[in-house]
Structures are given as C-alpha cells and as structure tokens.
Amino acid sequence: MLTRIDHIGIACHDLEATVEFYKATYGFTDAHFEVNEEQGVRECMLKINETGDGAASYLQLIEPIRDDSAVAKWLAKNGEGVHHIAFGTDQAVADEAAEISGKGVRVLYDAPRKGSMGSLINFLHPKDCHGVLTELVQKA
Ligand code: CMX
Ligand code: CO
Numbered sequence: 001m002l003t004r005i006d007h008i009g010i011a012c013h014d015l016e017a018t019v020e021f022y023k024a025t026y027g028f029t030d031a032h033f034e035v036n037e038e039q040g041v042r043e044c045m046l047k048i049n050e051t052g053d054g055a056a057s058y059l060q061l062i063e064p065i066r067d068d069s070a071v072a073k074w075l076a077k078n079g080e081g082v083h084h085i086a087f088g089t090d091q092a093v094a095d096e097a098a099e100i101s102g103k104g105v106r107v108l109y110d111a112p113r114k115g116s117m118g119s120l121i122n123f124l125h126p127k128d129c130h131g132v133l134t135e136l137v138q139k140a
Pocket of ligand 2: 007009060084086135
C-alpha cells in the first residue's frame with residue numbers, strides 16, 4: 001500500500017543555489033546531500049515533515065551530472081521545475097510495482113534500483129499516469 005508522499009522531485013541547474021532558495025525562503029534546514037551515479041544526478045533531500053507511517057516527506061532537488069541522464073534531457077526540454085512525484089510504500093517496492101503493473105501501468109525497471117538514503121525505487125511511465133512521472137519508494 002502507498003502510505004505517504006515520499007518526495008517531490010525538482011530538477012534544477014544549480015543544486016547549491018536551489019537548496020539555498022528553499023532554506024532561505026521557507027526555513028527548511030534538514031538537508032542530506034548525495035550523488036546517485038546510476039540515475040545521473042547530484043541531489044539534496046530536504047526533509048519537510050515526518051509522516052504517520054514512521055517515515056517522512058522530502059523535497060528532492062536534483063541536478064544532472066551527465067548530459068545523457070534522464071534529468072538532463074528533461075531540463076533541456078522543459079527548464080527547471082517539478083520533474084516527478086514519489087509515493088512511499090509499506091511493502092517491498094518490487095511487490096508494489098508488480099501490483100501496479102497488473103493494472104496495466106508500465107513499470108520502468110525490471111528490478112528495483114538504488115534511491116536516496118539507502119531506499120529502493122522504481123518508476124511508472126508518465127504516459128500511463130496522466131503525464132506524471134511517478135516513483136515508488138521503499139525506505140531503508
Ligand atoms: N514528467 C512527465 N512527462 C515526461 C517526463 C516527466 N518527468 N519525462 C518525459 N516525459 C514525457 C515527454 O514529455 C514525452 O512526451 P511526448 O512524447 O508527448 O513529447 C515522453 O514522456 C517521452 O519523453 P522523452 O523526453 O523522449 O524521454 P524518454 O522517453 O527518453 O524518457 C522516461 C522518459 C520517463 C522513460 C525517463 O525520464 C526515465 O527513465 N525516468 C526515470 C528515471 C529518472 O527520472 N531519474 C531521475 C530521478 C532520480 C530519483 O528520483 O532518484
Ligand atoms: Co525521486
């Protein structure tokens with residue numbers, strides 16, 4: 001079952017400047033930086049609030065590290081902005097993805113991949129989700 005908004009992914013050109021905007025404008029302070037080589041991004045998870053399922057909701061600010069990454073392609077076409085939404089699941093993400101796949105929605109990866117902070121992730125195709133690239137997250 002999906003039990004939270006895990007994060008909203010926001011694509012940006014300058015990670016540090018974008019993090020500074022969110023800190024200075026809204027007062028968010030809990031920031032975790034990491035690089036996800038496989039996804040081709042540098043990112044900052046800015047924690048917004050804890051959630052009733054024992055996890056939390058974040059903004060995920062992402063800057064591409066490679067020109068051939070999904071986010072670089074998207075930024076070149078659209079400019080900065082909301083890139084995806086991510087739901088947290090209370091079960092194995094492979095099981096969640098299989099259930100959703102059974103409803104006719106394309107799941108992008110055959111097996112879960114590494115997400116932020118030790119999580120496991122998969123994605124649903126935006127064309128099957130009314131234009132929204134949707135990520136599934138199993139927290140570490
Ligand atoms: N949101 C909504 N629609 C999107 C989209 C997005 N983020 N990215 C692409 N699309 C749409 C495009 O607008 C395009 O639509 P049209 O055909 O109507 O123009 C269509 O999907 C195909 O897009 P494309 O530009 O040709 O891009 P690709 O098909 O090569 O890739 C996708 C699209 C979703 C398969 C690819 O972005 C992907 O694999 N994404 C998953 C990985 C990812 O996004 N990683 C970064 C985040 C990492 C993290 O969260 O940790
Ligand atoms: Co994400």
